[in-house]
Amino acid sequence: xxxxxxxxxxxxxxxxxxxxxxxxxxxxxxxxxxxxxxxxxxxxxxxxxxxxxxxxxxxxxxxxxxxxxxxxxxxxxxxxxxxxxxxxxxxxxxxxxxxxxxxxxxxxxxxxxxxxxxxxxxxxxxxxxxxxxxxxxxxxxxxxxxxxxxxxxxxxxxxxxxxxxxxxxxxxxxxxxxxxxxxxxxxxxxxxxxxxxxxxxxxxxxxxxxxxxxxxxxxxxxxxxxxxxxxxxxxxxxxxxxxxxxxxxxxxxxxxxxxxxxxxxxxxxxxxxxxxxxxxxxxxxxxxxxxxxxxxxxxxxxxxxxxxxxxxxxxxxxxxxxxxxxxxxxxxxxxxxxxxxxxxxxxxxxxxxxxxxxxxxxxxxxxxxxxxxxxxxxxxxxxxxx
Numbered sequence: 088x089x090x091x092x093x094x095x096x097x098x099x100x101x102x103x104x105x106x107x108x109x110x111x112x113x114x115x116x117x118x119x120x121x122x123x124x125x126x127x128x129x130x131x132x133x134x135x136x137x138x139x140x141x142x143x144x145x146x147x148x149x150x151x152x153x154x155x156x157x158x159x160x161x162x163x164x165x166x167x168x169x170x171x172x173x174x175x176x177x178x179x180x181x182x183x184x185x186x187x188x189x190x191x192x193x194x195x196x197x198x199x200x201x202x203x204x205x206x207x208x209x210x211x212x213x214x215x216x217x218x219x220x221x222x223x224x225x226x227x228x229x230x231x232x233x234x235x236x237x238x239x240x241x242x243x244x245x246x247x248x249x250x251x252x253x254x255x256x257x258x259x260x261x262x263x264x265x266x267x268x269x270x271x272x273x274x275x276x277x278x279x280x281x282x283x284x285x286x287x288x289x290x291x292x293x294x295x296x297x298x299x300x301x302x303x304x305x306x307x308x309x310x311x312x313x314x315x316x317x318x319x320x321x322x323x324x325x326x327x328x329x330x331x332x333x334x335x336x337x338x339x340x341x342x343x344x345x346x347x348x349x350x351x352x353x354x355x356x357x358x359x360x361x362x363x364x365x366x367x368x369x370x371x372x373x374x375x376x377x378x379x380x381x382x383x384x385x386x387x388x389x390x391x392x393x394x395x396x397x398x399x400x401x402x403x404x405x406x407x408x409x410x411x412x413x414x415x416x417x418x419x420x421x422x423x424x425x426x427x428x429x430x431x432x433x434x435x436x437x438x439x440x441x442x443x444x445x446x447x448x449x450x451x452x453x454x455x456x457x458x459x460x461x462x463x464x465x466x467x468x469x470x471x472x473x
Contacts, residue, residue, distance in 0.1 A: 238269020
């Protein structure tokens with residue numbers, strides 16, 4: 088009896104070893120994400136991570152990759168370059184991920200990009216808009232329109248509104264500067280008159296002196312970059328000062344937190360972004376429904392972009408059967424993707440060309456205002472462009 092029991096144990100052990108050797112469903116395919124879960128960007132980080140988790144949950148429910156489950160390895164980078172580099176290093180050396188997603192801001196993403204490129208691990212960037220990221224190397228991909236492209240879209244929106252006299256209010260970081268550069272590049276095409284440009288810091292919440300200058304400039308429209316935690320107080324104080332002209336923000340505003348912080352002053356604010364909540368796309372509407380059910384709150388641009396970045400990475404892994412490296416890079420590069428933020432395909436620099444959505448706040452909720460469609464104006468840079 089004892090020998091019979093032992094033979095069963097040996098048989099079971101052999102079966103387990105054989106299962107691992109054949110790459111059965113017991114094994115995991117690891118992908119990574121760096122995302123700000125603490126610090127000033129924690130609200131965006133939570134939204135981004137929820138989007139990534141939803142993409143992984145759906146993939147695993149549909150059989151994973153060749154029957155293997157996907158494990159999402161998460162590191163908090165606090166939207167900081169100094170935290171993003173060790174996070175990226177751990178994902179590669181300790182966790183041995185086959186691919187990764189950035190659910191973070193430009194400073195952190197730019198710093199991590201070099202680590203992933205050197206290790207030849209594909210890195211799909213959700214919403215960081217710094218222009219240097221995809222030029223880090225051919226393992227980089229970006230699903231959002233880069234900052235200069237969004238800035239050019241803002242200039243066209245001003246023209247579409249029939250306005251000419253503009254004041255720029257620019258957040259003094261990579262995000263704000265990229266948007267301002269794009270806006271100023273396109274302004275002459277629409278005969279826009281940039282009366283003045285004012286800068287502010289990421290920690291600023293009180294804007295009295297700046298707003299006094301804007302009021303004396305008497306612009307027809309204000310183009311103001313910022314994140315929801317800057318933009319909420321800024322817009323609220325602009326309206327409190329009696330300035331009623333249109334305010335155009337960008338995807339950094341695209342959060343229910345902006346509406347919460349700005350209150351009634353948010354009404355009518357225009358935002359260039361990636362997510363059209365009124366889209367007729369079944370993919371977009373399914374995502375919005377599933378995200379709300381999963382998270383208990385509405386999806387924003389950050390969530391939709393990070394979900395899209397993660398889903399694209401997973402699509403690439405399906406093509407390669409779970410292999411990373413050059414095979415995964417090439418699989419991602421050649422794909423065409425129907426995502427909540429639109430139909431995406433990468434050019435030779437692994438940037439995307441797409442329309443820019445314009446959302447507004449109507450009766451306290453996000454709603455479609457318009458769509459900016461101009462393939463020439465909104466063309467993403469390529470390897471040969473400066």
